[in-house]
Amino acid sequence: MTTEAPSEPEPSAGRVLALLDKAIAAQSLLVHKNIARARQRNPDATPEQVIRALERMYVSALTGTGAAVGGTAAAPGVGTGVALAMSAGEVFSSLELSALYALSVAEVHGVPIDEIERRRTIVLGVMLGGSGSATINKAAGRTGAHWGRQVVAKVPAETLKQINKVLGRNFVTKYGTKQGIIVLGRVAPFGIGAAIGGGANAAMASLAVRSARRAFGPAPATWPQPHQHS
Incomplete structure (x- = not known):
């Protein structure tokens, strides 16, 4: 008797982008708390x-979620179905952590994140790495380093909306295939999944960190003036 769940190879593009928007909206409210936590010590x-x-904080948190989900498959009495379900839930937490990290770095650099299109460009661009920065510069008609400051802070929201459509399609393509491999890796039995899950998330985090450094360039020497919130 088999208890296999119906296969659902990839979430729809709309669903992935809806999850991304949900993650961005939720984490935007936590940016100042996240920066305060980083300054605590x-x-x-x-x-x-x-x-x-x-x-x-970001690399540690993202690696930890991957290893935790991967280890579930090795626990006695926990089947592949449960591990797969947890991986599906963890997609959102990975997105949330990545959104929070990218938006927090932007805030420290004094880049405005009060408009949804600017937030989308920052998060998508950071998560896509080199292909994201190339797309943003090409679509904005600009060349040069540090698109996080040059493009996001200065290009009109209407232009960013067009950029985000292209980034969204790229994100779904890259995110769908990569996440499929990661989910399969996590349900490998006997604890192998923990190593694969944690390792895959660590690689994703490292990519985002390198991408953010390129996007924003050197940190400002002093703290920017806080934005006025109405």
Whole structure:
């Protein structure tokens, strides 16, 4: 007797982007708390020190979620179906952590994140790495380093909306195939999944960290003036 769940190879593009928007909306509210947490040990920390702390917190948290889900398959009495269900839930937590990290770094750099299109460009661009930065610069008609400051802070929201359509399609393509491999890796039995899950998430986190460093460039020497919230 088999109890296999109906196969659902990939979530729809719309569903993936809806999850992304949900993650961005939820995490936007936590950016200031996240930065405060990074400054806890050293209230006098420079922006560069805080960004390094944000990087460590992000890599550690994302790697931890991957290993935790992967280890579930090895636990006695836990079947593949449960591990797969947990991996599906963890997609959202990975997106949330990545959105929070990218938006926190942008805030430290003084890049405005009060508009949804700017937030989308930042998160999508950081998660897509080199292909994201190439797409953003090409669509904005600009060349040069540090698109996070040059494009996101200065290009009109209507232009960003067009950029985000292209980034969204790229994100679904990359995210769908990569996540499929990661989910399969996590349900490998006998604890192998924990190593694969944690390793895959660590690789994803490292990519995002490198991408954010390229996107925003060197940290500001001093703290930017806080944005006025109405």
